[in-house]
Amino acid sequence: MHSRRTVLTTAAAVAAACAAGAAPAHAEGTGIGHRSAPAPAPSAAVRSRLRRLISRMTPEEKVGQLFVMRIYGESATDPAAADVAANQKEIGVDNAVELIAKYHVGGxxxxxxAHNTREPHQIAELSNGIQRAGAAQRVPVPLLISTDQEHGIVARVGAPATLFPGAMALGAGGSRDDARTAARIAGEELYAMGIRQDYAPDADVNVNAANPVIGVRSFGADPQAVARMVAAEVKGYQGAGVASCAKHFPGHGDTDTDSHVGLPYIHHTAQEWERLDAPPFRAAIAAGIDSIMTAHIVVPAFDASEDPATLSRPILTGILRERLGYDGVVVTDSLGMEGVRVKYGDARVPVLALKAGVDQLLNPPDLGVAHGAVLKALADGELAWSDIETKLLRILMLKERRGLFTDPYTTHQEVDRVVGTRGHLATADRIADRTTTLLRNDGGVLPLSRRRERRVLVVGADAASPSGTGGPPTGVLADTLTGLGFTATALPTGMTPTQALIDQAVAALGERDAVVVATYNVTATSRQRTLVEALLATGKPVVQLAVRNPYDIAQLGGVKAALVSYSWTDVELRAAARVIAGRREPDGRLPVPVMRADAPATALYPIGHGLTY
Structure with missing residues (x-):
């Protein structure tokens, strides 16, 4: 057992990690080839054809193309009754076909x-139905179908599609080849289901351990390491034919407010932003990123009006367009989030976003109000048609690059050939095996021995898994350990275990040789601490596994064996179980520092820390 890196001070840790570069690459073949080349830039002839297409559109059709909207239901034409009711209540239509006919949405x-992603064949049929509706319009235009498939804790499409470790786990693995491979396979599978845009990767640099909305969705706290991983994923997704989207500009990594429910402030100076937040977005642009998503955050250093970045012309035009030289599609984060709604009404938000430099308006709470407000602003002269047509041309060129004008449909055969294949699943497991991080192993508690600790209890937080991604965590860990030769039993105790559950866990451990406890964002007052302390008091070996943020160990001083999986999804939990059982080395290294609970300015474990057996 040895430390992968010497202990460094907090400030030096980031600098050292930057200088050291990524961990050794682990290339994996994917068996993918037919869309591996980057899409060429549209020619002058293509631009001319798209401009002619725009010239045929009515004002309502042009404005509709700027919107990307939600719709309830598994089918484009015949959703369930409850989904029809939801569509009528929120949008005033029955289904996707009516949405497209009424508002001419571009995506x-x-x-x-919203019941869109039950299983791959259903997703493909929904996608085909949407594209048929787009083709049936007076001016036929294919739709850009998108989703948030970051992997890890944010995954809209679940099994049997292949699910990969999330961003921070990949950051712990440190391999750009792994990041590129994961994105390429994920892109191939999305493409096969008719999804041509993925709102990934997350380009935020998570330098705030209290960040409630980014956390493990980020590759880490080292800007240069995050930039390398972002560029790798951009190339992976877009090499597979799927538009990638870096988010959330200008950087959501240093906030303690969730923009879904409030308006966060980022107090970085211009110099700090350039050093901490800008590198991943610069790398994404250099890699040819198709789209960039805005953040509903205030950055006073860049905009004294304290408008959120989504509505800020100094940020979106002054910095993103002019300073960084980006000329691709800019899409808002969801306009239903509170962060963009606290200052202006829902009728002003889309107009201000377009004036700021946005091209696509994502998921407004009331599409009728938003669509009408943009038309009114055009009629009043607040918005210029020439500017709207420039935005529309960007959107149509993205659709052209992603093949939607020539081949917008998919087939069941393509789904069966690509989605969740044995080779893809095996690659996901191999990548996950390089991500689990061992933080502490005092006294050589790990790996568990099938002779000494054959009977294992698994307790802890059974967090709700992303849609269709498996679980529950205690069950996955117990099943995997049993398959590796242990006799493992799951006893979920939750994130706020009662005293009765804690007593039950202690009693159950009395009949077993060791316990694995899954922890989830432990705080100083968390009942999870009480559970861990009660288990430690038994004298039996206790293995703590952080199944989300890696900071739990700072609150659990008595634990002798501590690991991080960075997510509670099956692929990462299986990899952690293989490490616990000694079947794999814990190769992951911390991509963020873990600070001491009693001295928050001091690193308990720096970036790059990780033990091996």
Whole structure:
């Protein structure tokens, strides 16, 4: 057992990690080839054809193309009665076909909670139905179908599609080849289901351990390491024919407010932003990123009006367009989030976003109000038609690059050939095996021995898994350990275990040789601490596994064996179980520092820390 890196001070840790570069690459073949070349830039002839297409559109059709909207239901034509009711209540239509006919939207975003992503064949049929509706318009235009498939804790499409470790786990693995391979396979599978845009990767640099909305969605806290991983994923997704989207500009990594429910402030100076936040976005642009998503955050250093970045012309035009030289599609984060709604009404937000430099308006809470407000602003002269047509040309060129004008459809055969294949699943497991991080192993508690600790209890937080991604975590860990020769039993105790559950866990451990406890964002007052302390008091070996943010160990001083999986999804939990059982080395290294709970300015474990057996 040895430390992968010497202990460094907090400030030096980031600098040292930057200088050291990424961990050794682990290339994996994917068996993918037919869309591996980058899409060429549209020719002058293509631009001319798209301009002629725009000239045929009515004002309503042009404005509709700027919107990307949600729709409820598994089918474009015949959703379930409850989905029809939801569509009528929120949008005033029955289904996707009516949405496209009424508002001429340029894109549709899929969500699990909207019942769009039950299984791959259904997704493909929904996508085909949407594209048929686009082709049936007076001016036929294909739709850009998108979703948030970051992997890890944010995944809208679940099994049997292949699910990969999330960004921070990949950051712990440190391999750009792994990041590129994961994105390429994920892109191939999305493409096969008719999804041509993925709102990934997350380009935020998570330098705030209290960040409630980014955290493990980020590759880490080292700007240069994050930039390398972002560029790798951009090339992977777009090499597979799917538009990539770096988010959330100008950088959401240093906030303690969730923009879904409030308006965060980022207090970085211009110099700090250039050093901490800008590198991943610069790398994405250099890699040819198709789209960039805005953040509903205030950055006073860049805009004294304190408008959120989504509505800020100094940020979106002054910095993103002019300083960084980006000329691709700019899409808002969801306009239903509170962060963009707290200052202006829903009728002003889309107009201000377009004036700021946005091209696509994502998921407004009331599409009728938003669509009408943009038309009114054009009629009043607040918005210029020439500017709207420039935005529309960008959107249509993106659709052209992604093949939507020539081949917008998919087939069941393509789904069966590509989605969730044995080779893809095996590659996901191999990548996950390089991500689990061992933070502490005092006294050589790990790996567990099938002779000494054959009977294993698994307790802890059974966090709700992303749509269709498996779980529950304690069950996955127990099943995997049993398959590796242990006799493992799951006893979920939750994130706020009662005293009765804690007592039950202690009693159950009395009949077993060791316990694995899955922890989830432990705080100083968390009942999870009480559970861990009660288990430690038994004297039995206790293995703590952080299944989300890696900071839990700072609150659990008595633990002798501590690991991080960076997510509670099956692929990462199986990899952690293989490490616990000694079947794989814990190769991951911390991509963020873990600070001491009693001295927050001091690193308990720096970037790059990780033990091996």
């Amino acid at each position: 549709i975003i899929y969500f699990g909670w």
